[in-house]
Amino acid sequence: MPSTNSWLSIRQDFPILDQQVNGHPLIYLDNAATAQKPRAVLDCLDHYYERDNSNVHRGLHELSNRATTAYEGARERLAAYIGAEAGEIIFTRGTTESINLVARTWGDAHVGEGDIILLTEMEHHSNLVPWQLLAKRKGASLRFVPVTPDGLLDLSNIDELLAGPVKIFSFVHISNSLGTINPAAELCARARLAGVTTLVDAAQSSGHLPLDVRELGCDFLAFSGHKMCGPTGIGILWGRKDILAAMEPFHGGGEMIASVGFTESEFKPAPYRFEAGTPAIAQAIGLGAAAEYIDGIGRAAIFDHDQALARQAVDLLEEIPGLRILGPRHDRGGLVAFVLKDAHAHDIVSMADQYGLALRGGHHCTQPLLRKLGVPASARASFYFYNTPEEVEQMAAIVRKIQTFFA
Amino acid sequence: MPSTNSWLSIRQDFPILDQQVNGHPLIYLDNAATAQKPRAVLDCLDHYYERDNSNVHRGLHELSNRATTAYEGARERLAAYIGAEAGEIIFTRGTTESINLVARTWGDAHVGEGDIILLTEMEHHSNLVPWQLLAKRKGASLRFVPVTPDGLLDLSNIDELLAGPVKIFSFVHISNSLGTINPAAELCARARLAGVTTLVDAAQSSGHLPLDVRELGCDFLAFSGHKMCGPTGIGILWGRKDILAAMEPFHGGGEMIASVGFTESEFKPAPYRFEAGTPAIAQAIGLGAAAEYIDGIGRAAIFDHDQALARQAVDLLEEIPGLRILGPRHDRGGLVAFVLKDAHAHDIVSMADQYGLALRGGHHCTQPLLRKLGVPASARASFYFYNTPEEVEQMAAIVRKIQTFFA
Amino acid sequence: MNFEELYQELILDHSKRPRNFGPLPDATVTVKGDNPSCGDEVELSAKLTPDTVETLKFTGHGCAICMASASLMTIKIKGKSRQEAAAMAKAFRHMLVTPEETAVPESFGDLEVFSAVRRFPQRVKCATLAWRALEQALSTVPAAPVSTEEND
Amino acid sequence: MNFEELYQELILDHSKRPRNFGPLPDATVTVKGDNPSCGDEVELSAKLTPDTVETLKFTGHGCAICMASASLMTIKIKGKSRQEAAAMAKAFRHMLVTPEETAVPESFGDLEVFSAVRRFPQRVKCATLAWRALEQALSTVPAAPVSTEEND
Numbered sequence A, B: 001m002p003s004t005n006s007w008l009s010i011r012q013d014f015p016i017l018d019q020q021v022n023g024h025p026l027i028y029l030d031n032a033a034t035a036q037k038p039r040a041v042l043d044c045l046d047h048y049y050e051r052d053n054s055n056v057h058r059g060l061h062e063l064s065n066r067a068t069t070a071y072e073g074a075r076e077r078l079a080a081y082i083g084a085e086a087g088e089i090i091f092t093r094g095t096t097e098s099i100n101l102v103a104r105t106w107g108d109a110h111v112g113e114g115d116i117i118l119l120t121e122m123e124h125h126s127n128l129v130p131w132q133l134l135a136k137r138k139g140a141s142l143r144f145v146p147v148t149p150d151g152l153l154d155l156s157n158i159d160e161l162l163a164g165p166v167k168i169f170s171f172v173h174i175s176n177s178l179g180t181i182n183p184a185a186e187l188c189a190r191a192r193l194a195g196v197t198t199l200v201d202a203a204q205s206s207g208h209l210p211l212d213v214r215e216l217g218c219d220f221l222a223f224s225g226h227k228m229c230g231p232t233g234i235g236i237l238w239g240r241k242d243i244l245a246a247m248e249p250f251h252g253g254g255e256m257i258a259s260v261g262f263t264e265s266e267f268k269p270a271p272y273r274f275e276a277g278t279p280a281i282a283q284a285i286g287l288g289a290a291a292e293y294i295d296g297i298g299r300a301a302i303f304d305h306d307q308a309l310a311r312q313a314v315d316l317l318e319e320i321p322g323l324r325i326l327g328p329r330h331d332r333g334g335l336v337a338f339v340l341k342d343a344h345a346h347d348i349v350s351m352a353d354q355y356g357l358a359l360r361g362g363h364h365c366t367q368p369l370l371r372k373l374g375v376p377a378s379a380r381a382s383f384y385f386y387n388t389p390e391e392v393e394q395m396a397a398i399v400r401k402i403q404t405f406f407a
Numbered sequence C, D: 001m002n003f004e005e006l007y008q009e010l011i012l013d014h015s016k017r018p019r020n021f022g023p024l025p026d027a028t029v030t031v032k033g034d035n036p037s038c039g040d041e042v043e044l045s046a047k048l049t050p051d052t053v054e055t056l057k058f059t060g061h062g063c064a065i066c067m068a069s070a071s072l073m074t075i076k077i078k079g080k081s082r083q084e085a086a087a088m089a090k091a092f093r094h095m096l097v098t099p100e101e102t103a104v105p106e107s108f109g110d111l112e113v114f115s116a117v118r119r120f121p122q123r124v125k126c127a128t129l130a131w132r133a134l135e136q137a138l139s140t141v142p143a144a145p146v147s148t149e150e151n152d
Ligand SMILES: Cc1ncc(COP(=O)(O)O)c(C=O)c1O
Pocket: A254, A276, A277, A278, A279, B032, B033, B093, B094, B095, B096, B097, B124, B126, B127, B172, B174, B175, B176, B201, B203, B204, B224, B365
């Protein structure tokens, strides 16, 4: 685990953190929305565009060869990052597109009238709306694993919930609005016993803890590059080889075809079958560099660091009058969402911004969950490895000032 | 129009062009596959990641505000770039995703059993396969405007082709494998008379000539950022306001919803309805910078420049024994594809690479067209404003050497 | 601090104790407005005659800016002619997107406290939510000479 | 020039005048192979006995590397035992992905001309197309002791 000093030197890798906002040093605690990018990733993008930029796959010249090698190298690195094979890694725009891809292709083929899609009450809209649309297309229905008042999944009836015509169980690994870490491997094991396909939404976990798809035992895994130090516009869908092999294409176009006639076409095998058109080449390569950078630090160490900051934040925030923390008290991912009796989340966030503190306020794309918890909106501080205990202290002090102001 | 000198100084804006490949100065003539990026675009990306990177739309803090302003500013710039309104500009990954979006949403709603989708025989796979998939889903069929032996659309029967249950006419503006410039405004006018919706594939024209959707008179327009000096991973779908307003969503997820319940959701209006999840923020902003850069030079001047290089290339290549140029002799976009009697396209391109010359060889994602022309593969030189007459001369000299070698 | 400028006493007071908050049983029109991206919700009920906004009340939840704006709006608009109400809504929305140094019309009175919102573009939609609901209410129920209709 | 190393006389000769090019009417197996990304196509027809590749011919089109490789393969494999043929195909494909300095087995004979392809990774699939077709042909028709079957 890096020492305090080396965490501080890691922070130097992020040029954006070195700036003043509204006359104060930036305290960026909006990492669950998107993470910042280290110099290594920015250099990788620059290098690509300044030396190697070319279209991939069909080119026979040097630049095209370099671009293809780098692009496929990124696929291999991402595969290694989650214990998968390169042929199982599909590049998408992000978690949202990954889940839509599964709902459209696997879903349209396997979910029919009267079937059930199992989700949880804590899903992000991106793991809810695609299934609502699928259910509507197919006459299927949705079922939800309930969330307890303290923000955990209520698993007392999980086997009953998995019973019946349940076709897929899609659930979030770490909740972006509660911080809850769900027991993904156990849930996948239960689902497998029930013959139910699983998708894990790893948007909040992929950059924060070690992930191995074989250990998780899931069938699909989705995550976004921009939340793990990678560029925007790139993400991953991982699917088990045998499942991908049987799936119909998603989009049609260049790169995904084996042979095209005027009226019929044959398609390449996975992963190319699912990557129609010119892919997000630079971004895929940049994500490869991000994975390399993160593994240079170590995801176990990052997890410990983030958890320690979250613990510290919970301890400090709890002391503020009228402040309620959402989600479990301990054992949470590196984020803390809260509400103040006396101030609305937007007012908290706007005021925090005046101190250079970046928080997020709102429903965090989990409207139904917040409605169930009886909270219209919350404020959220989310941490990453470049954040420091001093920043957490300052955050808590600012929130306290805001509370006093509105009390 | 920039003078010869200023064309040369424009060339200095592209760091990648200043390199040796296989011991020779790089001659990059693979611009129809992807264009290179000027310093202005790279600086814009760096600035975004080093100062403003944040998630958009739902944020109330300074960085999020900057990112949102820049992202929506890019939308406005792209709208101005094609004479549209900002609300009509949907950010996608590229031409391929744009066309798939239309086929999936507009297509699934408007094309039914027995209906006809009109294309041309010169379409890129990305404007063919999505319609094949739609036709299969819906029991519709495809119809094609034929291509004449010299690579023009045979429009003698266009009104008959547009008659009957034709729902959409989707066609390429500039052919990527022939260089043909199709009379897009005329075709759209004919289609409108026949009550047929139109989509123009502007992948090869958006960075090469002035485009105005109202003058074109089309209903949809699709193009890719990476072919017009923008980043990879970003493109545009433009749709007429009233058509977009009536379209169902594409993907489900964050950012595209107005309100989400556990089982039902309401969606935002266009363009947000079609942009589920975290968008390719940096890339959209980078594409805005690319559009600004291109308009700083002037698309009319770029068009003249590219056409002049193409004319020069045709004149020089024609003199090589056994060389056949595909497509129209004059009035072509800035690209020239050819076959040699004595050498296969791959051998030409591999050898050219040994001289630092980047050409592309193969079917250029237009397999059915090449089959019809009786050519298994062609070699293609494609130009952009940073290419010079000297490069064209060198290209022709290298092709001549290759011909001699294989003769 | 900038934010004390934004959250002046008047705004804090109206956000904590919003006036005209609650149902309006004899409303002739009720309009629900929301800011989907942040979750603010305001339900505005008004009793309109052919010429006048006789009375108006609201319910809902939102941030201090949103609540205070709704509260001050109800006070300002009550009893105004429909024409005046529409003009005021338009002027208010317009004021929020003018440059900071632009003078605020005399007629705004207390509403001037919202001029600081111009420095916080992300909060403009909070301040205008109730006003957009008002505009919709005015457009939903035809003005004179057509007679008043029930609408919910 | 590098490319003269790639396009040695032997390759040019076989690409221009491919041997064993044409249909094989008494083939026991025909396999079509293609490189979808570039459009090369080779159709390989072979007459297999339970133990031997008695004869083989091919048709199709492709680049010089692809054509020469198919031509030289037919010469090399003709009359070989099925086991030897399979081993040679495997060894040939393997050779193309070894580092440039790795020595080429003696048994390769003329096939050694393809060792330069190792410097052109994009062209490996051109050189191996016919060999992959051969491997598929061998796996499609069961070897001894099962008797020969017709297959197209
Ligand atoms: C005419 C044409 N249409 C569509 C495309 C597909 O564009 P993209 O691969 O960027 O989606 C291309 C580029 O390859 C093209 O040239």
